[in-house]
Amino acid sequence: MQIQRKIPIAIERYLLNAALVMLLGLLYAPVLIYWYHGWLEKSISIEHEYFSHGLIGLPFAAYIAWMQRTQWSQLPNTNHPAGAILLIVGGLCYGSGLFDLVNLSFPLVLAGLCLWLKGIAGLKLEKWPLIFVALATPTHLPYLIEPLAFPLQKFIAAVAGFILVQFNLNVTVEQVYLFVNGQIVEVAPHCAGLKMLFTSLYVGLMLLYWTGVVSDRTKSIVFLLSAATISVVANIIRNTLLTLFHGTGQAGLFHWLHDSWGGDLYSACMLGLLVVLINWMQNHVEPRSAS
Structure with missing residues (x-):
């Protein structure tokens, strides 16, 4: 009986993770492609070229998150209300159509997912990948x-x-x-x-x-x-x-x-x-x- 219960739970967990990855890919693949094309071809604005370190920083963040996948799966599923707030704010930024806000929605949504799925412990675990993503997200901060x-x-x-x-x-x-x-x-x-x-x-x-x-x-x-x-x-x-x-x-x-x-x-x-x-x-x- 215990084995029969574990199988549906595992399938449900993997299906949820796969669905989240696919959704993030559909939403942010065009954004990331635009960033990389702009950094490589220098077709992006001068201010956003200041963040070209993201060429190596974003894959590095993904690598860290991948190496921590076992620790992530071992964390208890805990929903933190701040996660829902960040997801809503990130969704509004994405839907605004304003370039900087669409960009900023990426780290906001990632942080929101960490909090919503695993609570504070999940946010702490993914702290460094989130930092590297946030610091590589193009904004007009250099202009200021x-x-x-x-x-x-x-x-x-x-x-x-x-x-x-x-x-x-x-x-x-x-x-x-x-x-x-x-x-x-x-x-x-x-x-x-x-x-x-x-x-x-x-x-x-x-x-x-x-x-x-x-x-x-x-x-x-x-x-x-x-x-x-x-x-x-x-x-x-x-x-x-x-x-x-x-x-x-x-x-x-x-x-x-x-x-x-x-x-x-x-x-x-x-x-x-x-x-x-x-x-x-x-x-x-x-x-x-x-x-």
Whole structure:
């Protein structure tokens, strides 16, 4: 009798899970395809390109959730009322047709399902996948932050000008503009390194989770601050090179580093430094002893 009861329950559970996966696929497959196409072809808005780290972040989140599937199935089925609220809000956002709200509905619906199906325990279990999904969801947040980047633009222009002067180049710096041999280069808001900074912090968070260092708060903070520093320094060097290439008439090198695969290669090398850094921290920085 017990076996006969377990079979229908198992079938019902798997059918429910399959139905939820199919429903999510029907609703959000077009959205995700649009994101990926925009990130890969750079056909999405400039602000939403800032979230291109989702190219690796979303599969990473799915991988974590898949590896936790046994723990998920062992959690008791508990409906939390906050889950219904998030599902309703997510549904309204999706139905609004507004790009940012449709995007935001994705993490809201996922969090709502966790709460509705497994309660607080389910939300805690899927905390990291939800964080990676939320931080990879394109919004216009960079558009709101860009006006605040003006001091960073001036700092980058000043440091780049100082470096070029050391190589006996005729450089004049005015606010965010560099004049080299009659050529003008602007450190625009999109050149201030915000995208690289967002990507560095996101990948840094992925590395912290993957290596388990995230459990040590002090080491995590130090690592993320170091990642931000590496990002800023790397962007200063990149802007210095772009100014040098443009000012000396090397248009090919300028476009290679600015518009072509040279910029992607440069970013990949910078992210590689984060891997080296976290490996060094694991091998040489003693874990903080428990109090």
